Amino acid sequence: MARAIQLAERGRLTTDPNPRVGCVLVRDGVIVGEGWHRRAGEPHAERFALVTAGDRARGATAYVTLEPCCHHGRTPPCTDGLIEAGVARVVCAMVDPNPLVAGQGIAQLRAAGIATETGVREAEARALNPGFVKRMAQGRPYVRCKLAASLDGRTAMASGESQWISSEAARRDVHRLRARSSAILTGIGTVLADDPSLNVRLDASELEGMGSADEIRQPLRVVADSFWRMPTTARMLGLPGETLVAGVEHLPERIAALEAAGAQVVVCPQHLGRVDLTALMETLAKRAVNEVLLETGPTLAGAAVSAGLVDEIILYLAPHLMGESAQGLFDLPWVEAMADRVALDIQDVRRVGPDLRIRVRPCLG
Incomplete structure (x- = not known):
């Protein structure tokens, strides 16, 4: 066996x-x-x-x-x-x-x-097959939340500047994570700030288990965009692979413009005025999405953790300090006392280039 x-x-x-x-x-x-x-x-x-x-x-x-x-x-x-x-x-x-x-x-x-x-x-x-097992048993995909931070837990400067916190070796490792994922989920804030590609940018020969003749499968790109602010000129819309934009209101003109630009759209239920992430995950499962890689800022990352949707957190910790004015990892407004902390179970710690890669699982009851 x-x-x-x-x-x-x-x-x-x-x-x-x-x-x-x-x-x-x-x-x-x-x-x-x-x-x-x-x-x-x-x-x-x-x-x-x-x-x-x-x-x-x-x-x-x-x-x-x-x-x-x-x-x-x-x-x-x-x-x-x-x-x-x-x-x-x-x-x-x-x-x-x-x-x-x-x-x-x-x-x-x-x-x-x-x-x-x-x-x-x-x-x-x-x-x-963590994603396949979870999708079949619970109707939701397995979710990994990927983050890069300085040693003092900061993900971007106060201005929003975030390139590059982690090393080239860590970024290549992230592309391997993307390659195994069914979908990559980000928020509209990240799209507006960084205009990311959210694709796999390695050759097949650089990925273990693939020969140079194999075609790399690009994961589905998913943007949580409650109010349809996604630019029709977004970089990801012109790249190979599919992009799905999820919003909460049926706005025909905005939806038609996004579809004309090459996006797929889905209208989701709302939770506290924003895309209901649980409903979005169920929608992705119905599309046979097994594993989701969450690459986003502290707002969406915190919302996903708060909703109990994150199965695994992968943190690339870079050896530098960014100071107290820089942004943190997760927005968790409900954590007000030590008793409210989210416990984490460390699964693996290893060095990737000059950075540390820490893999943990939230211990949410």
């Missing part, structure tokens, strides 16, 4: 919106076939492994990081392929949270006389 998990990782940047899955076929203690899911619409991991194994798949054990699918989508059911190949045993790291599968694949294999087992290295398998 460890090898199957390694294989699944190879699809980290390409499988979206499908889950990352790896499969290894073992017969008489020898690997006879292996494969991983590369991208949506192409064969699943089990199908690749069966092709490489050929007749040696008969009587083999299949180790799969996710329960084999049993429904017809863009590709045929993997359960049918395993049964037809004469596999004797299937070991799944985890049950598929997709309601179209959700144990039915295992039941179909058992009905065909194939021995099955689940729960082997399940935590590692879940870590492969």
Whole structure:
């Protein structure tokens, strides 16, 4: 199963919106076939492994990081392929949270006389697909909030100047985060101040798991723009990939202008006069968005944390000081006493160039 998990990782940047899955076929203690899911619409991991194994798949054990699918989508059911190949045993790291599968694949294999087992290295398998698992289980994507700050916790000067707080090495690391994300979310304040591109600006050869011939998938760019202030000349609207603008009022003229400029639009419910972020996340999940990277200022970042939407915070901490007049990381007006603090669980700390990258998870009850 460890090898199957390694294989699944190879699809980290390409499988979206499908889950990352790896499969290894073992017969008489020898690997006879292996494969991983590369991208949506192409064969699943089990199908690749069966092709490489050929007749040696008969009587083999299949180790799969996710329960084999049993429904017809863009590709045929993997359960049918395993049964037809004469596999004797299937070991799944985890049950598929997709309601179209959700144990039915295992039941179909058992009905065909194939021995099955689940729960082997399940935590590692879940870590492969946090967004897919959350979208299927909760109807919302997995949200990472990316921030860069000085050592004294400042993200921009009082004037709004913020380029560049972090190092070139940290910025390249952010592009790798973007490459694995389904969507990048920012606020209209960031767009008006910085006119960002919010795209992946690395060559395929610079991204682990991609060859130079692979095309980089640009994540969906999402702008929370409650009152439709998005400029039709915004840089991101002229770049490859899609841009979605979310507002709260139906203003036909502004919406038509944005659509003519190449944007997609969605009218969301409002919360406290602004885009309801929970509703926006549910809308993105319906668009098969698994993982969202939040790149924004303290207002939207604080609102997302306050709404309990942020699963992970990734902070690039640069070795310099910016002083008390500079902007902070999060606007959390409801935090007035020590008892109101947002507890954080540190997951990982490592050096990226001269900066520190700290990965934490909010411990919101």
